[in-house]
Every structure is written in structure tokens, then in C-alpha cells.
Amino acid sequence: MSIDDPVDAHLQSLKQDLEANIADSLGAPTLAGILSLIPGVGAAVQSLLGGRAQRNVQRRWIELFLEMKKRIEQARASIPDHSYYGSEEFQTLLALAQEQLWTTHDKDKLRLLAIALANSGVDEFRGDDKELMLRALRTISPSDLRTLDHENLKGWLPLTNRFEYSDEILGSLSRLASLGLVTEKFLRPDPNASDEQKLHSVLHFGPRRTFQLSPFGQRFMRFVAAQDGQQDETALP
Structure with a gap:
């Protein structure tokens, strides 16, 4: 990845901002005190109420876009029509990816998800059921x-x-x-x-x-x- 690429630089900057904000207060002191009394679960509930989970998902989006952009650049010669990535078909795949970002934090799986989204526009997979393959990727675990x-x-x-x-x-x-x-x-x-x-x-x-x-x-x-x-x-x- 080139640090001179303005898109990459902007995405990296957004990611750093999100990471810096994760330590912010997650709610009112009273609510935080009550939640802290719940062993183990309290922190997770706090993160949802305070928006930390949302920021984590946003960070995963950025990481996914960075990886997807890298793969698209690698496969550029094999992509017959770059307007595909603005199509309704691709939007459907993005919606499936969005659901997955809420339910996994595994970096390897997120990387494969990004590669799959990029490969969906490659000529080799023009005749494949890409939605079916993406659904399969969402269903199975890293193991x-x-x-x-x-x-x-x-x-x-x-x-x-x-x-x-x-x-x-x-x-x-x-x-x-x-x-x-x-x-x-x-x-x-x-x-x-x-x-x-x-x-x-x-x-x-x-x-x-x-x-x-x-x-x-x-x-x-x-x-x-x-x-x-x-x-x-x-x-x-």
C-alpha cells in the first residue's frame, strides 16, 4: 500500500481516529457503575450502549475497504467493467458483508471477505452465484x-x-x-x-x-x- 495514495491515507486516518476514541467514556457514571457490577457481561453491555461496538464495526469497514482496494488493484486487468462495483448486484454483496462485520472480529476471515468482494467483479466469476458463495463464507468459521x-x-x-x-x-x-x-x-x-x-x-x-x-x-x-x-x-x- 502506498502512503502517497490519498484514499489509503484518508482511510488510515479515519481508522486511527476511531482507535483513539475507543477509550472515551461509554456512558453516564451511574450507568457505568451499575454495569460494572455484572461480572464479565457488564463491559460488553457498556460497549453496546456507549457506541464502542459501532466504532469497532466502522473500524472493520475501513480495514475491509483497504484490503478490498488492494485486491482490486491487483486484479485490475481481469476486471472487465469497473462500474460493476457501483451496481445493484454488488450492493447486495456489500449488505451481506455488513451483517458479517457485526458478528466476527477474526482478521483472517474479514480479509477473505474483502478479497471475495473484490473478486466478485473479476471476469473469472462472471457466471458464478456470487451471493451463494458469499453467504457460505459468512456461515463457516475460521476453523x-x-x-x-x-x-x-x-x-x-x-x-x-x-x-x-x-x-x-x-x-x-x-x-x-x-x-x-x-x-x-x-x-x-x-x-x-x-x-x-x-x-x-x-x-x-x-x-x-x-x-x-x-x-x-x-x-x-x-x-x-x-x-x-x-x-x-x-x-x-
């Missing part, structure tokens, strides 16, 4: 995103290998499957195993399943990808 990007779900690997996933990862995979991002298949028991072995396997491990990144999941991962089209890899526990 779900890491699960989705793991090598175990890609290519032929899940079809040629059997993986034992933890309960936490199985829950994540089930959520991703419900969104169509992952394909879930039940495997037939080993025909060479005895009835006792088959029963033992079902009782201890449940039905054998395999999970694979779906075609929609593949498009989704490209939609939230930066210029190189790659995401960070994180090992599944």
Missing part, C-alpha cells in the same frame, strides 16, 4: 476454512486413502458438507473382513466416510483467494 483448505480433501487423495478425523474435524466437515462445499461419501465395509471385524469397526469408528472438496468448494476457494490463488495450509488435528 472450518482451515479444514476446507487441507490437502486431505483435494484431488484423488481422499479416494485412495482412509483418514481418521477427530470429532472436532468431523463436525467441521459435516457443516461444510451441508453447505455443498464438501462431498461426503459412505464407504462400503471391507469385503475381506470378518463379520466380527466389521461390527467392531462400526461400534468403535462408526460408518466409514470419506470427504472430498466438491466442485462448488473448489470454486469457492478460488473466490476467496488472493492473486496467487493459494490459501495457507493448516494441519488437521
Whole structure:
């Protein structure tokens, strides 16, 4: 980001002003005293009543716009019509993004949200259901995103290998499957195993399943990808 860019400089200045005001009084002394008596919850309620939550959302907007602007500049040659970002379709995506800003503070997810908004105007995604992909991004958690990007779900690997996933990862995979991002298949028991072995396997491990990144999941991962089209890899526990 160039410090000479007037748009960037203005956004950064707004962000600094918001951060400086966060420590301001959040309400009348009497109200603050009452709220302080509520263990743990008081501070959160104070922040909502005093406007701190609103300033946090405004700061997230600025961070999102900075990241989105950076991605648009990277993809400029692949954007056939820059007026798209003033269209009704893009306004719908912005409205979906606005709802997300109230419900997450995770910087990595906010960054992917900004990239997705920028990529919505790229020629590669002209025929995609961008609203569906943005809704999917809003629904899944940061840990779900890491699960989705793991090598175990890609290519032929899940079809040629059997993986034992933890309960936490199985829950994540089930959520991703419900969104169509992952394909879930039940495997037939080993025909060479005895009835006792088959029963033992079902009782201890449940039905054998395999999970694979779906075609929609593949498009989704490209939609939230930066210029190189790659995401960070994180090992599944």
C-alpha cells in the first residue's frame, strides 16, 4: 500500500481516529457503575450502549475497504467493467458483508471477505452465484476454512486413502458438507473382513466416510483467494 495514495491515507486516518476514541467514556457514571457490577457481561453491555461496538464495526469497514482496494488493484486487468462495483448486484454483496462485520472480529476471515468482494467483479466469476458463495463464507468459521483448505480433501487423495478425523474435524466437515462445499461419501465395509471385524469397526469408528472438496468448494476457494490463488495450509488435528 502506498502512503502517497490519498484514499489509503484518508482511510488510515479515519481508522486511527476511531482507535483513539475507543477509550472515551461509554456512558453516564451511574450507568457505568451499575454495569460494572455484572461480572464479565457488564463491559460488553457498556460497549453496546456507549457506541464502542459501532466504532469497532466502522473500524472493520475501513480495514475491509483497504484490503478490498488492494485486491482490486491487483486484479485490475481481469476486471472487465469497473462500474460493476457501483451496481445493484454488488450492493447486495456489500449488505451481506455488513451483517458479517457485526458478528466476527477474526482478521483472517474479514480479509477473505474483502478479497471475495473484490473478486466478485473479476471476469473469472462472471457466471458464478456470487451471493451463494458469499453467504457460505459468512456461515463457516475460521476453523472450518482451515479444514476446507487441507490437502486431505483435494484431488484423488481422499479416494485412495482412509483418514481418521477427530470429532472436532468431523463436525467441521459435516457443516461444510451441508453447505455443498464438501462431498461426503459412505464407504462400503471391507469385503475381506470378518463379520466380527466389521461390527467392531462400526461400534468403535462408526460408518466409514470419506470427504472430498466438491466442485462448488473448489470454486469457492478460488473466490476467496488472493492473486496467487493459494490459501495457507493448516494441519488437521
